Amino acid sequence: MNYKLTIIFFLKVLHLSMGIDYDGWLNIKMEHSLNCENGKYCNRGTISIKSIRTGTSVIDQITFGRTHIDELKELAEMDGFYSIRTICTSADNKETEFLSSVKAQDFLNSGLSDVISAWVLPSGAVMAINFQVDNSSQALVLGSNNYKIHSNFYLRYVEQAPVPDxxxxxxxxxxxxxxxxxxxxxxxxxxxxxxxxxxxxxxxxxxxxxxxxxxxxxxxxx
Known part of the structure; x- marks a missing residue:
């Protein structure tokens, strides 16, 4: 067992839990603008967070096919953006919608790898969700029928400034x-x-x- 990694993980969880006043589950529905037959956005997957304090998450996403890749390549040729819409649902049944986008060419160059960050207040309210391309990944190798999306999710704590009395x-x-x-x-x-x-x-x-x-x-x- 790697005790060093265990200690680092414990400290991160402790720091997050000390800053959060509220705990509960959070569900993030992800939609994107690729290969959508009806409407501008269609399903890409979900991110489920069982506890906001610990930040433990489960990501379930679709697999890209050739049609997705062809549309991405068309956007890249026009220097266009790959758009993502996220809909957050919390334990108090509040829904919040966020929009984000990355360059289509950058997404292809990263091998369909991105970093998803959710910014949460101490009250548990989600203030923003943004997508970034993972520049450390390798470019996508074409020629397959199925392409897996590689995502890393981070729950980030936002400290509120003191309010004057x-x-x-x-x-x-x-x-x-x-x-x-x-x-x-x-x-x-x-x-x-x-x-x-x-x-x-x-x-x-x-x-x-x-x-x-x-x-x-x-x-x-x-």
């Missing part, structure tokens, strides 16, 4: 204003801190006056 800050300002009006709030600032806005203009005026009207040097005795 605007309501509490406004209430604090209101309390300070009411206290000043009632005379309950004492101003313990120094003299300079209280009246600097009056002192600074006067000091600048004096400096400017001294620079424009220098005293003439006394004349020497004759």
């Amino acid at each position: 605007t309501a509490s800050y406004i209430q604090k300002l209101e309390r300070e204003r009411e206290a000043r009006e009632k005379g309950e709030l004492k101003d313990n600032r120094s003299f300079l801190a209280k009246y600097w806005m009056y002192i600074v203009p006067i000091a600048i005026f004096v400096m400017i006056s001294g620079a424009t009207n220098p005293e003439q040097a006394p004349q020497g005795a004759r």
Whole structure:
């Protein structure tokens, strides 16, 4: 048993689970724009995630035939895109749709290998799903009747930025204003801190006056 790999996997799972407030299943239906008889998109496969915390997934995809490859080659000749639509369904029965695309030529050059990433908030809501070509794969070898899609799926955690407590800050300002009006709030600032806005203009005026009207040097005795 490779203990090093086990420890790395445990740490990744721990990091993800600490950032996720919600756990539940997630199903991602994948559709693409190749060899579709009716409509623009047709079935490509599914990704099933049993637990958002662990990110464990099962990918089930169709096998490409010669018709799929021919359409990809036609798109590649036109410098076109291979489009994918994903429909996410979560445990709370919410459906979210995302669109993504990659260059058809790049997809062929990768040997039908892509990387699928789902970006999830701590609440469990899916914010985005995108497809990228796996550039480390080898080009597709033509001449077969069946071509398998090679996909790697990653569930990525999105950290939310802290939200400022605007309501509490406004209430604090209101309390300070009411206290000043009632005379309950004492101003313990120094003299300079209280009246600097009056002192600074006067000091600048004096400096400017001294620079424009220098005293003439006394004349020497004759």
